[in-house]
Amino acid sequence: MFNFSAKSILAGAVVALASTTAQADDITLRGASMFDEEHAxxxxxxxxEERVAANYDGDVSFDLRLNGELGVESDYVTYLNQGVAVDYTILAPSNMAVFSESIPLMDMPFLFRDLDHWDAVLSSNVLQPLEDELREAAGIVIVGYHGGGVRNLASAAPITNMDDLAGHRMRVMGAPIQAQTFSAVGAAPSAIAYNEVYNAIQTGVIAGFENEAASIQNLKFYEVAPHISLTQHTITVRPIVMSAATFDNLPADLQEAIMTAGAEAGSFGRALESGQDGEKLQQMIDAGQITVHDFDGREQMLELVGPVQDAYAEELGATELLEAIRGM
Structure with missing residues (x-):
C-alpha cells in the first residue's frame, strides 16, 4: 500500500474534484484493472463504460488503465477511499476489509451452495447492510456485482486429500476470515500481497495459493503452481465499485446512469465469468499447463468450516444476515 503525504493527498483530491465536478461535457472517469483486455x-x-454512456444524455469519457499499471487491488482501495487516481474498478471484498471488517462476509469460503444460490443472493438486496457499511466506513460505493469464478487450490505439488492439506503453506487474501477458514481445515495460511505470490511460490516461501481459473491463466501462475485441486471452496463475489468522493460530485442523472449500468454490467460479468471458468480450466489442461486433481474430503471441510462462519458472523453482529444468505 502506498504512503501519501498530506500535500500529495490534497493535490490529488483537488485534481479528482476538478475532473468530476466539471461541466457535464468535460467529465472523465478513471478506472483500473490488474488484467489485460481479455480478462473478464x-x-x-x-x-x-458502454452502458453508462448509453444511459446518460451528457458527455462522459473513461480512462481505464490495465495490467496493473496503477498497482494492485489493495492500492485501488486506498485510492478509492481518498478520492484520487481511481474512480471505478472491480475488487475482492477481502481487500476492503482494512476499512470494513464485515464486507468479507459476502465472499467467505463455502458460503454458497451452488451457482443458483450465488446468483439469487447477488440479484437480491440481501447484501444492502454490507453496502451501507462500506460506503460509511470506506467511502466506496457498490454499483453492481461481478464474479462467478470457482476458486480452487493451486499448488507446486498435488493436494488431493485432508492429509495433504495438513500444514500446507498457502497464500490467502488479507481478511481474517480467509485465514481462519483455511486454518480450520488444517492448512497453514498466510496473507501475502497478490503481486508477490508468484515469486513466493517460486522461492518456496509458500507452496501454493487459491484462485479461480481466469487469474491463474492470465497471470501464468501455472508456471509455479501447476497442480489444481478441485476444492471448489468459493464462488467469487467481486463488487463493481466507485469512489464515493467521485460519485457524490457527479450530476444526479449521471449517478442514476451509473447505478443502472452497474446492475447491467454485474449481470453481464457474472454470466461471462461463470461461463468461462470451466473453459479456461480446460484450456490450461489441453495446453499441458496444469494437472487437475479431485479432492477427497470436501464434506469434512464443510463440517469444520461451519462453526468458523458462525463465530465470525456473531462477532460482527451479522448472524441474521448470514442466516438470510444461507436461507435463500
Missing amino acids: FTKTLRYF
Whole structure:
C-alpha cells in the first residue's frame, strides 16, 4: 500500500474534484484493472463504460488503465477511499476489509451452495447492510456485482486429500476470515500481497495459493503452481465499485446512469465469468499447463468450516444476515 503525504493527498483530491465536478461535457472517469483486455474483469468494466454512456444524455469519457499499471487491488482501495487516481474498478471484498471488517462476509469460503444460490443472493438486496457499511466506513460505493469464478487450490505439488492439506503453506487474501477458514481445515495460511505470490511460490516461501481459473491463466501462475485441486471452496463475489468522493460530485442523472449500468454490467460479468471458468480450466489442461486433481474430503471441510462462519458472523453482529444468505 502506498504512503501519501498530506500535500500529495490534497493535490490529488483537488485534481479528482476538478475532473468530476466539471461541466457535464468535460467529465472523465478513471478506472483500473490488474488484467489485460481479455480478462473478464476488464471486459465487464468496458461493458460498464458502454452502458453508462448509453444511459446518460451528457458527455462522459473513461480512462481505464490495465495490467496493473496503477498497482494492485489493495492500492485501488486506498485510492478509492481518498478520492484520487481511481474512480471505478472491480475488487475482492477481502481487500476492503482494512476499512470494513464485515464486507468479507459476502465472499467467505463455502458460503454458497451452488451457482443458483450465488446468483439469487447477488440479484437480491440481501447484501444492502454490507453496502451501507462500506460506503460509511470506506467511502466506496457498490454499483453492481461481478464474479462467478470457482476458486480452487493451486499448488507446486498435488493436494488431493485432508492429509495433504495438513500444514500446507498457502497464500490467502488479507481478511481474517480467509485465514481462519483455511486454518480450520488444517492448512497453514498466510496473507501475502497478490503481486508477490508468484515469486513466493517460486522461492518456496509458500507452496501454493487459491484462485479461480481466469487469474491463474492470465497471470501464468501455472508456471509455479501447476497442480489444481478441485476444492471448489468459493464462488467469487467481486463488487463493481466507485469512489464515493467521485460519485457524490457527479450530476444526479449521471449517478442514476451509473447505478443502472452497474446492475447491467454485474449481470453481464457474472454470466461471462461463470461461463468461462470451466473453459479456461480446460484450456490450461489441453495446453499441458496444469494437472487437475479431485479432492477427497470436501464434506469434512464443510463440517469444520461451519462453526468458523458462525463465530465470525456473531462477532460482527451479522448472524441474521448470514442466516438470510444461507436461507435463500
